[in-house]
Amino acid sequence: MVNDSSARIAEDLREWIAAAAPGAKLPPTRALVARYGASPVTVQKALRTLAARGMVESRPGVGTFVRAVRVARPNDYGWQTAALGSPPSRLPQSSTALRTAPNDVIALHSGYPDRELLPERLVRSAFTRAARGDAAVSRPPAAGLPELQAWFTTELGRAAPVGVAPPAPGDAIILPGSQSGLSTAFRALVGAGRPVLLESPTYWGAILAAAQTGVRVVPVPSGIDGPDPDELDRAFEQTGARAFYAQPSFANPTGARWAPDLAGQVLETVRRHGAFLIEDDWAHDFGIDSDPVPLAARDDGGHVVHLRSLTKSVSPAVRIAGVIARGPARERILADTQAESMYVSGMLQAVALDVVAQPAWRTHLRGLRHQLAARRDLLAGAVREHVPGAHLAAVPRGGLHLWLRLPDTTDLARLVRDCEDRGVLVAPGDEWFPAEPTGPHLRLNYSGPNPGAFPEGARIIGQALRKQQER
Numbered sequence: 001m002v003n004d005s006s007a008r009i010a011e012d013l014r015e016w017i018a019a020a021a022p023g024a025k026l027p028p029t030r031a032l033v034a035r036y037g038a039s040p041v042t043v044q045k046a047l048r049t050l051a052a053r054g055m056v057e058s059r060p061g062v063g064t065f066v067r068a069v070r071v072a073r074p075n076d077y078g079w080q081t082a083a084l085g086s087p088p089s090r091l092p093q094s095s096t097a098l099r100t101a102p103n104d105v106i107a108l109h110s111g112y113p114d115r116e117l118l119p120e121r122l123v124r125s126a127f128t129r130a131a132r133g134d135a136a137v138s139r140p141p142a143a144g145l146p147e148l149q150a151w152f153t154t155e156l157g158r159a160a161p162v163g164v165a166p167p168a169p170g171d172a173i174i175l176p177g178s179q180s181g182l183s184t185a186f187r188a189l190v191g192a193g194r195p196v197l198l199e200s201p202t203y204w205g206a207i208l209a210a211a212q213t214g215v216r217v218v219p220v221p222s223g224i225d226g227p228d229p230d231e232l233d234r235a236f237e238q239t240g241a242r243a244f245y246a247q248p249s250f251a252n253p254t255g256a257r258w259a260p261d262l263a264g265q266v267l268e269t270v271r272r273h274g275a276f277l278i279e280d281d282w283a284h285d286f287g288i289d290s291d292p293v294p295l296a297a298r299d300d301g302g303h304v305v306h307l308r309s310l311t312k313s314v315s316p317a318v319r320i321a322g323v324i325a326r327g328p329a330r331e332r333i334l335a336d337t338q339a340e341s342m343y344v345s346g347m348l349q350a351v352a353l354d355v356v357a358q359p360a361w362r363t364h365l366r367g368l369r370h371q372l373a374a375r376r377d378l379l380a381g382a383v384r385e386h387v388p389g390a391h392l393a394a395v396p397r398g399g400l401h402l403w404l405r406l407p408d409t410t411d412l413a414r415l416v417r418d419c420e421d422r423g424v425l426v427a428p429g430d431e432w433f434p435a436e437p438t439g440p441h442l443r444l445n446y447s448g449p450n451p452g453a454f455p456e457g458a459r460i461i462g463q464a465l466r467k468q469q470e471r
Contacts, residue, residue, distance in 0.1 A: 022068035144174025249292030255396025
C-alpha cells in the first residue's frame, strides 16, 4: 500500500489501534515506512498526531504502544475553592509563542529568534569571564551595575537631538527582563483598578502584565502605521488615563514603525494630558531596512519611560533589560523593583555588559540585519505564493514577525489545529488583542529555525485555508 499522507497513515493506524489491546506495540517506524511507502518524517508526523489524540504513547528506545485507558481515583481539590476565594482577575492563558516545538516541525509560532541568530561565541566567552570575576560572588547595587546603567543611557543619549538633555546613568534601572519591567511600570505608574491605554493589537505579554497587576485596559486601535492620534486623544479624554503603553519601532505583532510625524503627535498628546508613554523598545536590535529612533530620545521632561531588552538579541539565558525614567517616576519604579526582586543577578548583568561592550557585538548586529532580511523576504514571498487568501498589509522593516489578515470566514482555531496536525506551528492572532479581535489573523515568525522549510510551511497553511473555504 503506497500512501505518503501522514493524515491517511494516522487514520489507518487509528483503525488498527481501535482493534488492538491496550499496551500493544505498534510496528517499528522502519516497518511502517516500508508498509506505506512513505518517508520516516511522514510516518513520525502520523504517530505524533495519534499521540496528541491520546491514542498512543512513545517510550524512547523501546517503541510506540497503544495507550491503556487508566482509571484513577479522582483527587478532590474542592477545599482549595474556599481557601483561595475568587481570583482578583482572569489571567490570559500562556501564549502559543512560548510553546516548545519538537525538532521535526516547522516552527513559525515562536517569539524568539533561532539560536543561530544569537552571538553564541560572545555569550559563552562572557560567561567564562564573568565566572572569574567579582560578579559571581557579590551582590550588585539595587539599580544595577553602574557600567551597565551607563551603557543603556549612553545608547539612548546618542539619538537625542540638539536641545534635548540626554539621560544620566542614574536614570537607568536594570531589570530581570522586559516582562518584569512591564509589570513594574504598570504597578508603579498606573496602579490597580486604574486605566492604562494599550494599542490594539499589542504584545500579549503587556496584556498579561496588565491582568496580573490589576490595571484596567483601554484598547486604542492601531494598524500597520501605528495608532490613530485622534483616537488616542479621545481615549485619554474619556478615561482620564495617565499612561499609554506602545511599541513605536517594529511593533509585535504588526511590525508597525511610527513615522516621525506620528511620533511627534503622540508625544505631544501624552504631554498635553500630563501622562506617561511606556515605550517598549524590544526590537531595538532587529532593524532591517531602518534603524529605530526611540521617542525617549526626544523627551527630557520625564513623560517617556523607555524599556529596552537584551533578552532576545543576546540570549534567552541572559534575561536583562533596562528601564530609563526621570524624576519621581524613576524612584517609584526602583522601589517596586526592589520589593519584587531586591536586585538582578550580578552575574547576568556582567555577561550582558561584556557582550554589548565588545566590538564584535556591532559586527554581529550588522550580520544579523542581513540574515533577518533574507528570512523575512523568503517567508513573505512564500506567503504571497502559497497563501493568496491571506493579506500581508506590509513587509515590516524590522522585528521578527509577519502579521497576516485572513478571510472573515476563517475558523482560526481549526486552522491552527489543521496546520499543527500537518507539522506546522503557527500563532493565532487573537492572543494579541486586549479586547475582541477585529478579525482572524496569524503571526508568523521569520527568525525561527530551518528557514529552508518556510515555503513548505506556507504551502501547508495555504492548503489548510483553502480546505476551509471549499466547505
